[in-house]
Amino acid sequence: MIRLTATDASFASAFETLVAARREASSDVTRDVAAIIADVRDRGEPALRDLTQRLDRHDLDATGWRIAPETCAAAFAALDPDLRTALELAAARIKAYHEKQRPLDTDDTDSAGVRLGARWTPVDAAGLYVPGGRAAYPSSLLMNAIPAKVAGVKRLAMVTPTPDGTINDLVLAAAHLVGIDEIWRVGGAQGIAALAYGAGRIAPVDVITGPGNAWVAEAKRQLYGVVGIDMVAGPSEIVVVADAQNDPEWTAADLLSQAEHDTTTQSILFTDDAAYANAVAAAVDRQLSTLATEAVARVAWDANGAIIVVESLADAAPLVDRLAPEHLQLAIPDPQAFFDRIRHAGSVFLGRYTPEAIGDYVAGPNHVLPTGRRARFASGLSVLDFMKRTSFLQLDEDALRELGPATVALAKAEGLPAHARSVALRLRLNT
Amino acid sequence: MIRLTATDASFASAFETLVAARREASSDVTRDVAAIIADVRDRGEPALRDLTQRLDRHDLDATGWRIAPETCAAAFAALDPDLRTALELAAARIKAYHEKQRPLDTDDTDSAGVRLGARWTPVDAAGLYVPGGRAAYPSSLLMNAIPAKVAGVKRLAMVTPTPDGTINDLVLAAAHLVGIDEIWRVGGAQGIAALAYGAGRIAPVDVITGPGNAWVAEAKRQLYGVVGIDMVAGPSEIVVVADAQNDPEWTAADLLSQAEHDTTTQSILFTDDAAYANAVAAAVDRQLSTLATEAVARVAWDANGAIIVVESLADAAPLVDRLAPEHLQLAIPDPQAFFDRIRHAGSVFLGRYTPEAIGDYVAGPNHVLPTGRRARFASGLSVLDFMKRTSFLQLDEDALRELGPATVALAKAEGLPAHARSVALRLRLNT
Structure with a gap:
């Protein structure tokens, strides 16, 4: 687990290292x-x-x-x-x-x-x-x-x-x-x-x-x-944003619920309170020792876990956006205001009573989500992945007369005379 | 150009050969x-x-x-x-x-x-x-x-x-x-x-x-x-379904407007009238000789063109669906009824006054379309390709009490105890 403090001089470069870290196995198969x-x-x-x-x-x-x-x-x-x-x-x-x-x-x-x-x-x-x-x-x-x-x-x-x-x-x-x-x-x-x-x-x-x-x-x-x-999936990750009003045990369990999936998964906590950060870190250590999945979760937390202390929770929004996390849990007083500032995340869990695990099973949204910063351009699995769209078009002679001359002009400019001819013949135009 | 007649004994296998034909260069780069x-x-x-x-x-x-x-x-x-x-x-x-x-x-x-x-x-x-x-x-x-x-x-x-x-x-x-x-x-x-x-x-x-x-x-x-x-694109193709009421010159120009793009493109005509098929083939030959893009279009038509004569135009619908064409032009009396029977096509052009070229330029729908039978699962380029969806979820304590026990049961069954714990701690449940 690494620990970063936003007021440190080295923070910007340390955070960019975290953003750029590749956890994906490059096994050449x-x-x-x-x-x-x-x-x-x-x-x-x-x-x-x-x-x-x-x-x-x-x-x-x-x-x-x-x-x-x-x-x-x-x-x-x-x-x-x-x-x-x-x-x-x-x-x-x-x-x-x-x-x-x-x-x-x-x-x-x-x-x-x-x-x-x-x-x-x-x-x-x-x-x-x-x-x-x-x-x-x-x-x-x-x-x-x-x-x-x-x-x-x-x-x-x-x-x-x-x-x-x-x-x-x-x-x-x-x-x-x-x-x-x-x-x-x-x-x-x-x-x-x-x-x-x-x-x-x-x-x-x-x-x-x-x-x-x-x-x-x-x-x-x-x-x-x-x-x-569906999208090529990499190791899973969660970002939890939490203030000191949360029970550290709850937050620790949230971080570990990601870590226990696989040794390559990543759990990141943003908080505005250094003492709370200490309390969560201690709770993670304590809970790990009683977890049946300890062997996996401990490796993931040690290798990929992060706790980032910011001056104000509002400062965390652009940093979270850089990470474009698969899961984003907002255990803060006004989660909606924070969410409104986020552009890139696979799935967002708002409020203290919305642990990410609830979304893994029964809530309803899909748990197949873009990982590894792919939420910048990709979405979770949906009905659209199993459908396709056919566009269609119907013109009568009058409508063709409206659009035909422009089509002929463009086709000729692009050097495609049969395109022009297919329109011109129907309208008895010279080409 | 190959010519197939649906009543021939060899038709089924000849048609499957056409469906399976790979026009995509397998250049190993x-x-x-x-x-x-x-x-x-x-x-x-x-x-x-x-x-x-x-x-x-x-x-x-x-x-x-x-x-x-x-x-x-x-x-x-x-x-x-x-x-x-x-x-x-x-x-x-x-x-x-x-x-x-x-x-x-x-x-x-x-x-x-x-x-x-x-x-x-x-x-x-x-x-x-x-x-x-x-x-x-x-x-x-x-x-x-x-x-x-x-x-x-x-x-x-x-x-x-x-x-x-x-x-x-x-x-x-x-x-x-x-x-x-x-x-x-x-x-x-x-x-x-x-x-x-x-x-x-x-x-x-x-x-x-x-x-x-x-x-x-x-x-x-x-x-x-x-x-x-966007989707990996292969050579472009058009299927035209036309009865004998069309001017053969119009249909020939439609087929050639695809053929002139590239030597790998494919133009296929379905018709229910053998004499009309002959007239279109003759018109294609005639028009080729006056086309500035003749060199490209002739190679494409000779190598990949096809005319398929069916007994009744209704017979063509399942054959067209097998081809899942990028472009489908329906120059027939009731194009909508035919379209209603088609499941797979990139873009459909309904009626005699809707040449495909109109869709290439000014009509409005996108001309970046799935080729090579990919209309079975892919769509044309759209606004959705430049957007992504974030799902979200918010529960209060009562809602978590509704969904929590099922989550705990499933997490334990899947061997993920930290998932169960993140819910159970919030609800003061034993796990």
Whole structure:
């Protein structure tokens, strides 16, 4: 953990170092991934079978390529009742939030008699990657699948590795709840390639979303353009802005809820009170020792954590904007006034009773958010990621007469005579 | 040009061959581009100067790094009056169309007392690539810059190669009209890298759009994630659906207006009348011989053109959907009924008096559209490409009491105890 004080002479450069710090692993898997993709593209199912045998140590023909809907239904039925209620509440609230994202079509005729509009339609099929092992979160499955459902996507195909044949029951239960249509026991770059190009019994999809390791992320990058993908995600981060009126234990738990995700995650506290900063740092140390995720959280906090003491909380706004954080929690008296000064953040949590964790699960907004300063230009996952817009245009002869001469002039200036001719013929103009 | 008849036994496989045909050059510039990006990132301005000297044969320190606003204003003032009026009409109409794309913010409080919303903001700075030479189209500059302006982007920086120091006056005039803030005489992958990372006097941007050659496209691909980019674009295409009531000359000009762009472009005609198909093919041949762009258009038509005769025009709808064309022109009696059956197309031109060329220049919708079947999942360039959405959430103690227990249950099930603790502490729950 580093500690910065805004009044220090070295603060500006130390803060810029923090902004520029790259926590993203630069593991060079480009070539390996390209080879896997080419193999799946060329050979299809046999490639998937070979790669799964090698990497996940099971034979797809023996364990079964697909996980049956009945298996998912059984996992859902076997859920602890509290957990089932919690998942259902989460699904309902996520659905309600995302329904407000459905875009509106337009269809207007202007004064020149030109009909212009835009029509939104869902993609035909979406592919969902779900990691195996520790990072297989049912909440993540909900956050990826529900926007696709709300968009109206007819086919949701999920791929997930089942190392040694093992399956995560909680993920299967969530898949049942949201109505995944197909689940394939294929993971890694080969799973992404199968979704993008199709492979035998696995039909291709149009958009692929969902988190994964470096191989999965690189496969999505390489296949961007063959299919649509969600934003390339890096390590997660939170910025908490808190004054001394907060219980230091609450703030410490907020910082640790980010740190426990992964050793590369980052938690940053801005406060205007040095004594409070000390109290939070002490609370973090104390809580770490009783945390089941201590091993991960301690590394993340030590390596990437930061506490920044500013003279006034108002000074923090431009600094937060420079960081363009994935999560921004505002535990201050007037969080809205602070939020109004922020241009770049993935998701904002206003007030002392809005811990970021509430947004990870049940509140409704998506928890798939832009990381690593990408909130400068990117948004969280939404219904729009599973839809596309077709523009349209309709002119009659009179309207063409209004717009035709300008079109002919521009086409000729650009050296495109057939463009000019296609208009001129209809209007009997000379070109 | 290939000619297919839907009643032929071989039609299905011939059509799938057409769908699967890849017209995209697979020039492997990956390594060259990676080296250029690394050079610009590491050395900044000196790298740009060296690369420009080598590739564009002029010394930036001598010719000047930046093209002055006064040069653009002078180019605009010197325009032929008709062309100036045409550009102004185009800009005004493009602006009016894109203003309808501005997304709405949401801010609601639900029955659980949870305030939820989404706020849209523009990116701080957008970078615009404009090719040099033949492909430097002022219309393209309008189509890329105006959505950024409508989004509210404060800084528009353009990069463009000026080979041997030469400048395209029409492009400069368009830059003046739309209000580009900076124009840098840097092209290629080095121009994209300079926009993404910044290089000395060139400050970094958040989003880069605009067409370019294989080096430019690959640079955008490699820098996707460092900045936002528009969709990777391939060769352009048009599908025209026309019955025998159309003048074959009109249809021929429509097909050629696509073919004259580049030797890799594709023009496809669907019709229900074999005699009409013959008449159009003859008209294409006749018009080619009088076209200044004959050399390009003939290669494109010969290599990639297609005429497909179907029994009934209604049969064409699912075939068109398989192609998911960038441009779809419907020169038929009831174009709306046909459009209602289409799910995938970039832009649709309804009726006999709506040649695609009208959409390239002045109608209003964007002409930057998804190519190569990407309309299955992608949309044309829009205001949304220059904006991002921040979700937000505000709970009070009562609202947290509603959602807290479900959050705690899910966090514990996912093995994330600090998440559970951040909620439980606030509600004095045991975890």
